[in-house]
Structures are given as C-alpha cells and as structure tokens.
Amino acid sequence: MNATFDVTGLKLETERLVLRPWKEEDLKDFFEYASVPDVGERAGWHHHENMEKSKEILTHFMEEKKTFALELKSSHKVIGSLGVELYSLEDKLTEFENLKGREIGYVLSRDYWGQGLMPEAVNAVINYLFHTLHYDFLLCGHYDKNAQSARVQEKCGFKPYRKLVFDTRMGTKESGILRLLLNPNKSFNLEFSHPETLIF
Numbered sequence: 292m293n294a295t296f297d298v299t300g301l302k303l304e305t306e307r308l309v310l311r312p313w314k315e316e317d318l319k320d321f322f323e324y325a326s327v328p329d330v331g332e333r334a335g336w337h338h339h340e341n342m343e344k345s346k347e348i349l350t351h352f353m354e355e356k357k358t359f360a361l362e363l364k365s366s367h368k369v370i371g372s373l374g375v376e377l378y379s380l381e382d383k384l385t386e387f388e389n390l391k392g393r394e395i396g397y398v399l400s401r402d403y404w405g406q407g408l409m410p411e412a413v414n415a416v417i418n419y420l421f422h423t424l425h426y427d428f429l430l431c432g433h434y435d436k437n438a439q440s441a442r443v444q445e446k447c448g449f450k451p452y453r454k455l456v457f458d459t460r461m462g463t464k465e466s467g468i469l470r471l472l473l474n475p476n477k478s479f480n481l482e483f484s485h486p487e488t489l490i491f
C-alpha cells in the first residue's frame with residue numbers, strides 16, 4: 292500500500308545537496324531547467340513553454356507536499372526535483388498490499404548531468420524512507436530508452452521488477468521497466484523475494 296509522506300519541514304543533506312520543500316522563490320530556477328527541451332520529456336512531461344506553467348506546477352509541489360527541491364550547496368541554486376510519489380498500480384501489485392512504500396521520481400537540470408548528483412539525492416531519500424520512516428519497499432520506473440535513469444536506479448540498488456507500459460502526461464505511451472528496492476533491514480517471506488525476475 293502507499294505509505295504516508297509529508298515533506299513539510301524536512302531537510303536532508305548530502306555532500307553537495309540540500310533536499311528540502313519547494314518555495315515560491317524557486318520559480319526562476321525551476322523554469323530555467325524545466326523549460327529545456329528533452330529533460331522533462333524523459334520523465335513523461337512536456338518541457339515548460341512559459342513561466343506560468345512552471346508556477347502552476349510549483350504550486351502543485353507546494354500543495355501536495357511530496358516533492359523535494361534539490362538545492363546545490365555551493366550556489367544555493369535549485370537544480371532538480373525528487374518526488375516521493377503515490378504509486379498508481381496498487382490494484383495490480385497486490386503483493387504489496389500489506390506493506391508500505393512509495394514510488395520515487397526525479398529530474399535534474401541538464402547542466403548538471405553526469406556528476407553523480409541524482410544518485411546522491413536518491414540515496415539520501417532511500418536512507419530517510421527506510422531508516423527513519425521504516426518503509427518496506429520503494430518502486431522506481433524508467434522508459435526503456437532512458438539509459439541514464441536506468442543507471443541511477445541500478446547504482447542505488449533498484450532491481451528490475453516488472454515490464455510495463457507507462458501512460459505519460461503528454462498523452463503518449465512508453466514501454467519501460469518498474470524497479471523495486473526492498474528495505475534491507477527487514478525480512479520478507481513473499482513472492483517477490485526474487486525481485487530480479489521480470490514479469491511480462
């Protein structure tokens with residue numbers, strides 16, 4: 292089942308990043324990276340055509356309280372987001388019904404790709420959700436063509452779990468992989484004790 296999560300008042304620190312709730316003042320930084328073509332598209336949303344669009348989404352982030360802003364310590368610039376999302380397949384993934392977890396999703400400004408920043412952020416969130424909130428599992432997905440995101444998930448320990456067709460926010464469909472990470476501090480005597488098995 293989907294676990295509870297509220298980003299209000301949280302601050303997670305890594306070597307190079309601060310993960311904290313979004314603020315109205317982040318609008319300029321958000322638009323700067325979200326307006327670049329082929330960044331959001333890799334995560335299923337169209338790049339922002341104008342600042343109004345960014346403002347609308349930023350308002351959702353602040354209202355829904357499930358998305359971290361990724362602030363670079365060296366410049367205090369916000370360079371990405373990481374959401375602790377409700378997973379939408381609760382009715383299909385019945386093996387999780389007595390366990391608590393969420394699905395994470397993320398986007399990083401193109402200017403900062405390839406420096407290991409997203410794995411750093413993802414690991415901090417995994418650590419918080421498993422060790423402080425005691426979640427049982429986390430899901431994370433990527434489209435087949437998104438090798439960079441696949442690498443982030445591999446490096447953070449997520450194992451391929453299901454092959455899926457995702458509905459994007461652009462009204463298209465993309466085939467991809469849903470990956471699973473189980474809390475290593477818990478033991479599971481369930482069907483998915485071999486999470487590397489792909490189920491088609």
Ligand SMILES: CC(C)(COP(=O)(O)OP(=O)(O)OC[C@H]1O[C@@H](n2cnc3c(N)ncnc32)[C@H](O)[C@@H]1OP(=O)(O)O)[C@@H](O)C(=O)NCCC(=O)NCCS
Nearest residue numbers: 333334397398399404405406407408409432433439440442
């Ligand atoms: C996916 C994403 C978050 C990766 O973040 P990151 O901080 O760059 O991740 P890493 O630095 O660990 O790089 C991951 C892999 O991408 C590849 N890579 C890095 N920079 C690259 C670049 N500029 N061009 C092509 N490949 C690149 C590398 O192979 C790297 O793997 P390696 O560590 O084994 O060499 C980032 O590319 C992004 O925001 N993409 C657009 C949105 C998106 O895809 N979100 C996820 C949706 S599922």
